[in-house]
Amino acid sequence: MEEKVAKFMNKKLSFDCIVIGGGLSGLTATLALSKIGLSVAIIDKTSLKMVKKNEGDQRTTAVSASGKKIFEALDVWDSLKEDAEPILNIVVSEKGKRGHLNFDHQTVGTEPMGHILDNIQLKNSLISSIRSQKNIQLFPFKSLNNFFPDTGAVTVDLNDGTSYEAALLVAADGRNSAGRRIAKIKDTNINYNQSSIVFTVSHEKPHKGTAYEQFTTGGPIAFLPMRGNQSSVVWSEDTEVVKSLMQLDDKDFAAAASYRLNDCLGEMAIIGQRKIFPLKLNYADTIIADRFAMVGDAAHGLHPIAGQGFNLGLRDIANLTEEISKARRLGLDIGSFETLRSYQATRRLDNFSLVAATDGLNRIFSNSNKIVRSIRSNGLDVINTIDPLKNLFMELAMGEVGSLPVLLKGKLP
Numbered sequence: 001m002e003e004k005v006a007k008f009m010n011k012k013l014s015f016d017c018i019v020i021g022g023g024l025s026g027l028t029a030t031l032a033l034s035k036i037g038l039s040v041a042i043i044d045k046t047s048l049k050m051v052k053k054n055e056g057d058q059r060t061t062a063v064s065a066s067g068k069k070i071f072e073a074l075d076v077w078d079s080l081k082e083d084a085e086p087i088l089n090i091v092v093s094e095k096g097k098r099g100h101l102n103f104d105h106q107t108v109g110t111e112p113m114g115h116i117l118d119n120i121q122l123k124n125s126l127i128s129s130i131r132s133q134k135n136i137q138l139f140p141f142k143s144l145n146n147f148f149p150d151t152g153a154v155t156v157d158l159n160d161g162t163s164y165e166a167a168l169l170v171a172a173d174g175r176n177s178a179g180r181r182i183a184k185i186k187d188t189n190i191n192y193n194q195s196s197i198v199f200t201v202s203h204e205k206p207h208k209g210t211a212y213e214q215f216t217t218g219g220p221i222a223f224l225p226m227r228g229n230q231s232s233v234v235w236s237e238d239t240e241v242v243k244s245l246m247q248l249d250d251k252d253f254a255a256a257a258s259y260r261l262n263d264c265l266g267e268m269a270i271i272g273q274r275k276i277f278p279l280k281l282n283y284a285d286t287i288i289a290d291r292f293a294m295v296g297d298a299a300h301g302l303h304p305i306a307g308q309g310f311n312l313g314l315r316d317i318a319n320l321t322e323e324i325s326k327a328r329r330l331g332l333d334i335g336s337f338e339t340l341r342s343y344q345a346t347r348r349l350d351n352f353s354l355v356a357a358t359d360g361l362n363r364i365f366s367n368s369n370k371i372v373r374s375i376r377s378n379g380l381d382v383i384n385t386i387d388p389l390k391n392l393f394m395e396l397a398m399g400e401v402g403s404l405p406v407l408l409k410g411k412l413p
Contacts, residue, residue, distance in 0.1 A: 015039045015137070016334065017324075018156050018166040020144050020179050022048050024061065024119070025296030025313040026172035027126035031074050032321045033170075034133045035412055036328070041137045041164060042130070043156075048140040050124040058200045058272045059119040060232040062087070062211075062224060062307040065111055067314045069410035079125040085225045086112035088209030094216075112209070116224045116232060144178045149290035154335065168335035169292050170320070172313075175282050177298035183289040190281040194219050195242040196304060197235045199274040200226070201254060204266025207231055214261055221260045222307065230271065233257060234304050242276060279303055287347060288340040293320060300351050312351065318407035319346040325413035346405075 015038075019030045022044025030042040042048065063071070063084075071077040090113065092101040105113045130136050139158070146157045153165045171179030180187065207225040214221050219236030226232055235257060237245065245253065250270040258268045282301040287294045296313030323343040324334045332339060406413050 013041070013137075014153070014165040015041045016166060017041070017168045017170055018043065018154075018164060019170045019172055020044075021171065021173035021177075021296075021298070022046055022140075023172065023174060023296075024122060024126070024310060025298075025317065027123065027130060028070070028074070028314065029170055029172050029295055029317045029320070030136060031076070031126060031130055031133070032070070032317050032407065033324065034130075034136050035074060036321060036325045037135070038324070038334075039135045039137075041139060041166070043139040043142050043144065043158065045143050046140060048127065048138045050127050051120055053118070053120050058232065058275065059198055060200075060224060060226065061117050061119055061122060061310050062114055063117055063314075064114045064308075064311045066404065066408040067311050068115060070314055070318060070407050072410045073407055073412055074129065076125050076129050079128070080115075080117060080122065083121060083227060084115040084117050085227050086209050087114045087116065087211050087225065088112055090211045090213070092213045092215075094214070116211075116226055118226075144173070144182065146182055147179070147292070149292065152333070154291040166335070167291070167333065168324070168340075171292065171294045171298045172296050174297045175280070175301040177294065179292065180284060180294060180298055183292050185284050185286055185289060185294075187282050187284040192279045192281070192303065193239055194236050194279040194303075195239045196277045196279055197233075197237075197242055197245065197274050198277060199233050199235075200230060200271040201233055201257065201268040202228075202230050202271055203258075203268045205229070205264070207265060212261055212264070216260060220304075221257065222304070223261060223265070224307070231265070234307075235260070236279060236304065239278070246274065246276065283351075286344065287316075287351070288344045290337070291335040291340075293340055293343060295320060299347075315350060315405075315408065316347055318405040319343055321407055322346075322405040322413040 017033050017038050018041045019026050019033070020043050022042060026042060026044065030040050034040045068077060071080065088105050090103040103113065105111065130138070142158045142160055142162070144156065145159045147169055148155045148157075153167060154169050156164050156166065156169055158164075169179065171177050173179055206229055207223070209225050211225055212223040216237075218238050218241050221233065221235040223231040223233050245256065248256065253274070254268040254270050258265065280301065281303060284294060284299050287299040295316035297309065299316060300312060302309040302312065320343050323339055323346065327334045327336070327339040
C-alpha cells in the first residue's frame with residue numbers, strides 16, 4: 001500500500017488532531033487517536049517509512065504489562081508478540097553488597113511483568129498500522145515552525161511554508177520539544193553528568209526471562225532479556241568513565257560488563273555497535289497550553305534507572321485519548337481548556353511521582369558514601385522480606401496501580 005502523503009501546498013487542510021513527532025510516542029498517540037474516530041495528521045522530520053534493522057541501532061524498549069494491553073487494544077500486539085521476550089523476574093542488587101531484591105511475576109499473577117521489544121520492530125509495526133488507517137495523513141520531512149491557537153482551532157505552520165488546522169496540537173517531539181519551546185512552557189533540566197552505553201550481548205548461560213539491575217557507584221547497569229541467549233544492556237556511568245570504557249575493544253568491554261553482573265550469565269560477546277546517550281532530567285512545568293498538549297519525553301524525560309520512561313508516555317497517551325473520547329461523547333470541543341485541564345489533572349501525580357522517584361533513586365544509588373551504601377543495601381533486603389510492599393512495587397512496575405484509563409485495560413475508550 002502506497003504511503004499516504006498529503007501534497008496540498010496551497011490548500012489549508014483541517015484535522016481533529018495534529019501530532020508532532022514520529023518516534024514511538026508520537027506514532028502510538030497518532031494510532032490511538034485515530035482508533036477513537038479522529039482525523040489525525042502526523043508530522044516528522046524523517047520519512048515516516050518502515051526502516052530495516054541494522055547494527056547501528058541496538059536499542060530495545062521495556063513495555064510494562066499495562067503497556068502491552070495498549071498495543072493489544074490498538075491491534076498492534078499480534079505483530080510483536082512472536083519476538084517479544086517476557087520479563088518473568090527482576091533481580092535488583094548492588095555491586096559488592098549482599099542485599100538484593102527479587103521480583104517473581106508469579107507472586108502477583110500469571111502474566112509477565114512486561115516484555116522487551118526491539119525498537120525498530122515496534123516502530124515498523126506502528127507505522128504499518130498507521131498506514132492502514134484511512135483517517136491518518138502522514139507529512140514526512142517536515143518540522144514545526146510555529147502554531148497559533150484561536151477560537152475553535154489551532155493553525156500549525158511548518159518549515160516548508162505549508163499550514164494546517166486542527167482542534168488540538170499534540171507534541172510528542174522529544175526532550176528538545178519545539179512545541180514546548182513555541183508554547184513558552186518552562187521546564188526543569190538537570191544534567192546528571194552521566195551517560196548510558198546501550199548495546200546487545202550474547203551470553204553463555206540462559207537468562208530464563210530475568211531482567212537484572214546492578215547498582216554501582218557510577219550508576220546502574222541493566223540486562224534486559226531478549227530472544228535466545230541474548231540481552232539488551234543499558235550501562236550508566238559518569239560521562240568521563242564512559243569515555244574510557246568506549247576505548248576498550250569488544251572482548252574487554254564485554255568482560256567488564258559481565259564483571260558488573262558478577263558473571264552470572266557466563267561469558268559474553270558484543271553484538272553490533274555500542275551507542276552513547278547523555279543522561280538528563282527534564283520535566284515541564286505544565287503539559288498543556290491553549291489547544292496544545294504534550295505526551296512522552298516532551299513532557300518528561302527520565303533517567304533510565306527504572307526503565308519506565310516509555311511506559312510513562314504510554315500512560316499520557318491513554319489518559320489523553322480517554323479525556324478526548326469523553327469530550328466527544330458529550331459534544332464538547334476536544335481542544336478546549338476544560339478538556340485539556342482534565343487531561344493534566346489525570347497525569348500530574350503519576351508524572352511527578354515517577355520523575356521524583358527516578359531522580360531520587362539515581363542520587364541514592366550513585367552515592368559512594370559508606371553510610372548511604374549500608375542503608376540502601378539493608379533496605380533492599382528489608383523490602384525483599386515484606387511481601388505486601390514488594391508486591392506493590394511489582395504492580396507499580398507493571399503499571400497496574402490506581403484508577404486506570406481503559407486503554408491500559410486493553411480496550412478502546
